[in-house]
Amino acid sequence: MQEFTVTFQPGTIRLRVAAGTSIMRAMNLAGLGTDFPCGGMGKCGKCRVRVMEGVSDSTENDRAHLSMQDFKEGIRLACATKIHEDMIVEILNPKPLQHNILINSADRIFDIKTHLRKLFAEISQPSLSMHKSDWQRLEETLAALDCNINNLQAPLSILRQLPETIRQGRNQLTAVLLGSKVLGIEQGDTSATMLGMAFDIGTTTIVGYLLDLISGQEIEVVSTINPQAQYGGDVISRITFAGKDKGLDTLHKAVTGAINKLIGAAAEKVGRKRDDIYGISVAANTTMHHLFLGISPQSIGVSPYVSVVNRGLVVGASELGLEINRAGQVFVLPNIAGFVGADTTAVLLATDLDKNEHISLILDIGTNGEIVLGSRHKIVACSAAAGPAFEGAQITNGMRGAVGAIDHISFADHLEFTVIGKGSPEGICGSALLDGVAGLVELGMINKRGKFLEPDKLTNPKSLGFKDRLIQHEGTWVFLLADSSETRHGRPIMITQNDIRELQLAKGAIAAGVRILMETSGIQSDDIKEVLLAGAFGNYLNPHSACAIGLIPRELENKIRMIGNAAGTGAKVALLSAEEFSKANDLAASVSFIELGSYSKFNTIFAENTYFKLD
Secondary structure, eight states, rough: OEEEEEEEEEEEEEEEEEEEEEEHHHHHHOOOOOOTTTTTSSOOOEEEEEESSOOOOOOHHHHHOOOOHHHHTTEETTTTTTSOOOSEEEEESOOOOBBBBOOOBBBOOOBOOOOOOEEEEOOOOBTBBBBHHHHHHHHHHHHOOOOTSSSOOOOHHHHHHHHHHHHHHHHHHEEEETTTTTEEEEEEEHHHHHHHHEEEEOSSSSEEEEEETTTTEEEEEEEEOOOGGGSSSSSHHHHHTTSSSTHHHHHHHHHHHHHHHHHHHHHHHOOOOOGGGEEEEEEEOOOHHHHHHTTTOOGSTTTTTOSSSOEEEEEEEGGTTOOTTOOOOEEEEOOTTTTTTTEEEEHHHTTGGGGGGEEEEEEEEEEEEEEEEEOSSHHHHEEEEESSSGGTTTTTOOOSTTTEEEEEESSSSSSEEEETTTSSEEOOOOHHHHHHHHHHHTTTSBBBSBOOOOOGGGOOOGGGGGGGGGEEETTTTEEEEEOEEEEESSSOOOHHHHHHHHHHHHHHHHHHHHHHHHHHOOOOGGEEEEEEEEEHHHHSHHHHHHHHTTSSSSSGGEEEEEEEEHHHHHHHHHBHHHHHHHHHHHHHHHHHHHHHGSSTTHHHHHHHHHHHOOO
């Protein structure tokens, strides 16, 4: 097989690859950790690189996303460009994006009743007159300490450790128990040390909370970008990649590897050891849940969109390759449906929705929006395929909520915007797109169908101060946010007609989901006491903008409350309380899931909600 050398700059990373390998594949092989939001499908145009030597002809995907000036400068899409000779490639954004990761989570009152327990045992010595085995003496000692222990069990590995542990510990040991099963034995008294980590594994980010399992205290918080992002920015692209040769194993090892790094980082920050960590809980959407466990998610991606398993699971940490105490256990929260996962179950645990008399609407908005409506009397949920608009993919100048992203826009006497990390902007993230389009709606610069009005047809007096920002770009009207002299990369940042359309599709899906849940439950807007926004996007968006474009019904604007990383809160609750973890199974099973695609009026309701309501 013919091979060529590809060199990545800045720096001098070189590797040999087979002829026909894409630059994207070579970047992944080189461990560059680059984000490919559409999974290399050529849809987002975000993987721009400069081919300095060995440039190839442009492809159809290149031509769809790049300008003639880009071609002259050797710019190509890494996912679309194949290597057929030795090549030198310049990475245009060599520094990893510094993302804003939501780590704050609310508190919830509950009783700490951990899954795992430690019992310190002083074991009697055998004698010629008392021939009880090591195991029998340990069993009797533990039963005396806890009358609820009966029929004590232990794997063979524990029995193999037992004689040495007893004798080297001078008949003193600490047993690590899950119910009546001995998972570990340790010399001496280690009963005061038992840590755990609760993880919220998102499609984009992973957040881990280091907890003291005895006191319930939160000790440290760590986070990272989900490294699976280099194989696709949304669950559908991950499902597609998982179906390729070794794709599932690649994605599984990517997420467990990231969790192992977070475990090490958290322990090091507080001067503890991995061996001090005994329990892990995991909340994740259904696809991330399956990939974490190494289970194929293929059935989720095709009708009727079912998961392999929904119920909560308890798995040995070593079985997943997680580097904690060898007695460690992983408590995986239950899913609700194919596209309403364990992260939603965790949100329900965090909010105590099943105990509330009043009706709440909960929204967790991303590429896939989970929507829950109800009270203790009934809970209904659905999943709305919002698409990539809120995450920045397929938006002309879109990017995730990272340093350099415009995150909020305001229209007063003149246009103002804020940039994450300050400095010059590089793009626009979902919350700013929301603000921008909401402003254009309120200024009357777009019609109810989302189409730009030409400057000479603007009638709203407030819009006249912004008419100069309506410019022609590649034959269509766009709204200019920052010209090329204001940006870090020297390219203008704008909101295009296509961007508005992408947002309309996203908000139409979410709004349709809300309306259908209300219709099927017989609930009116006045019946809803509160709207709870969970997750990163929900906590960074401007509620007024969300209501102005119809993402959330306007009459609910004053009822909106942000609840932070509620999935993280639920994961912590499930780790610290065996009762709450058990309750999660009942809670997930009790939720009535509505498949929007099968709802008879969905297409009509969706189409209606893509329009904007103009004052």
